[in-house]
Amino acid sequence: MQGRERSVLVSAVSLVLMLSLAVVPLPRMIAPFRPDWVAVVLLYWSLMAPRRFSLLTAFWMGVALDTLTGSLLGQHALALLVIVYVAERFHLRLRVFPVSQLALTVLILLGLYEFILFWVDGVAGRTVPLIERWAPPLTGTLAWLVLLALLDSRRGEARARL
Amino acid sequence: MSAPGRTTSGPGRGGVSAGVRFLLLSVFCLALMVLDQRDQHLSRVRGALNLVVYPVRVVVDFPFSAWSSLRTTFAARGSLIAENEQLKRERLNSEFRLQRLAALEMENARLRELLDSTARVGSRALIAEILSVDLDPYRQRFNLNRGVVDGVYVGQAVLDAHGVVGQVVSVGPLTSEAVLVTDVDAGMPVRVNRNGLRTIALGMGGSGRLRLPYLTNNADVEVGDLLVSSGLGGVFPADYPVGRVTDVRRRPDQQFADVVAEPASALDRDREVLLVWNAADEVPRASEAANLADPH
Numbered sequence: 001m002q003g004r005e006r007s008v009l010v011s012a013v014s015l016v017l018m019l020s021l022a023v024v025p026l027p028r029m030i031a032p033f034r035p036d037w038v039a040v041v042l043l044y045w046s047l048m049a050p051r052r053f054s055l056l057t058a059f060w061m062g063v064a065l066d067t068l069t070g071s072l073l074g075q076h077a078l079a080l081l082v083i084v085y086v087a088e089r090f091h092l093r094l095r096v097f098p099v100s101q102l103a104l105t106v107l108i109l110l111g112l113y114e115f116i117l118f119w120v121d122g123v124a125g126r127t128v129p130l131i132e133r134w135a136p137p138l139t140g141t142l143a144w145l146v147l148l149a150l151l152d153s154r155r156g157e158a159r160a161r162l
Numbered sequence: 163m164s165a166p167g168r169t170t171s172g173p174g175r176g177g178v179s180a181g182v183r184f185l186l187l188s189v190f191c192l193a194l195m196v197l198d199q200r201d202q203h204l205s206r207v208r209g210a211l212n213l214v215v216y217p218v219r220v221v222v223d224f225p226f227s228a229w230s231s232l233r234t235t236f237a238a239r240g241s242l243i244a245e246n247e248q249l250k251r252e253r254l255n256s257e258f259r260l261q262r263l264a265a266l267e268m269e270n271a272r273l274r275e276l277l278d279s280t281a282r283v284g285s286r287a288l289i290a291e292i293l294s295v296d297l298d299p300y301r302q303r304f305n306l307n308r309g310v311v312d313g314v315y316v317g318q319a320v321l322d323a324h325g326v327v328g329q330v331v332s333v334g335p336l337t338s339e340a341v342l343v344t345d346v347d348a349g350m351p352v353r354v355n356r357n358g359l360r361t362i363a364l365g366m367g368g369s370g371r372l373r374l375p376y377l378t379n380n381a382d383v384e385v386g387d388l389l390v391s392s393g394l395g396g397v398f399p400a401d402y403p404v405g406r407v408t409d410v411r412r413r414p415d416q417q418f419a420d421v422v423a424e425p426a427s428a429l430d431r432d433r434e435v436l437l438v439w440n441a442a443d444e445v446p447r448a449s450e451a452a453n454l455a456d457p458h
Contacts, residue, residue: 025295074192
């Protein structure tokens with residue numbers, strides 16, 4: 001039970017950290033390349049350890065993100081829900097992919113995430129440029145690969161110790 | 163039904179399949195968005211949520227505010243003295259101008275009474291600090307460390323020492339969100355100071371400039387003209403500088419001129435701004451203003 005509580009605590013802290021990273025000020029040059037941290041981390045967990053975070057977590061993270069960034073309430077929540085659902089639904093099939101194809105899948109999912117955000121903005125009549133939106137999915141995929149390398153090696157070590 | 167409690171639940175617990183939950187939550191999201199888009203149905207919910215994420219904002223802002231306070235603490239004595247000197251000089255200067263202004267204000271109140279029009283009064287202002295938090299990268303918005311508790315309201319004007327900065331768009335209990343005048347969705351009524359020509363300035367987004375699309379080709383506007391807020395619309399107080407015209411392009415085949423202006427306020431460099439109360443119902447009559455200024 002204690003181990004479980006600890007893992008819950010670790011998850012909560014990592015999620016809050018992701019929220020902070022999503023709004024930490026960056027220099028204007030780099031800001032457009034900021035990965036969608038919350039989406040990246042949720043994607044990682046839903047592909048590698050599904051059911052660690054439920055759809056409900058994705059929803060609340062999205063709502064928190066909406067509140068933080070002042071976007072339409074439910075916008076990020078919907079986008080996160082969709083990609084997390086797709087990733088969890090197909091995680092067994094996706095997990096046997098080699099890393100390159102897995103990265104491609106993540107890129108597509110992050111692109112979908114970005115597209116939903118863009119689409120909702122459009123429907124709501126908020127003017128947003130489309131052209132500047134190509135960067136976050138790419139940097140997000142890179143961040144996802146880094147996360148994979150870091151966490152998978154850690155998990156391998158933990159397994160070896162057991 | 164806390165989120166972390168769910169994380170360790172096994173497959174199939176609760177009896178509802180993931181697909182159904184996904185569908186329900188998505189529909190809920192859509193409903194939220196519709197409600198949020200229409201008027202201010204969710205302003206209370208938003209306020210509560212703002213309170214929940216307040217710690218994140220504070221944590222993110224902390225290193226930046228700590229750095230600036232550290233810099234003041236450890237600033238060299240010499241530079242402090244120099245800054246003090248400069249501030250004193252500036253204060254003398256502005257006091258000298260204020261003295262003249264007091265006389266002018268009185269004269270203005272008297273003339274307005276003659277014309278039987280309502281008086282302008284100095285509005286209340288509150289200093290707010292900008293939180294170092296990046297919001298949506300495609301929109302020019304920022305967080306302020308004042309909220310409902312301080313009496314901030316939606317639509318309130320935000321100024322700085324140089325001119326108009328923007329407008330409050332949503333208020334939480336402890337923080338509020340404002341949009342810059344240069345945001346793509348922002349617009350404000352302005353007046354060309356030189357000749358009183360009225361028009362509307364719209365934001366241009368990323369470039370941090372303003373455009374004035376509703377001036378006809380033969381409108382009397384020149385590079386270097388100062389734009390001030392016209393006070394029409396009742397949001398922004400009148401006569402504060404908004405920007406300076408930097409580019410006027412008249413094309414014979416088009417009905418309207420391309421006019422671009424540079425904002426007057428230091429939008430990128432500010433850390434402190436002023437929230438201004440511009441309550442129209444608080445405006446006293448000219449006679450009262452005159453009485454205040456001139457007791458006999």
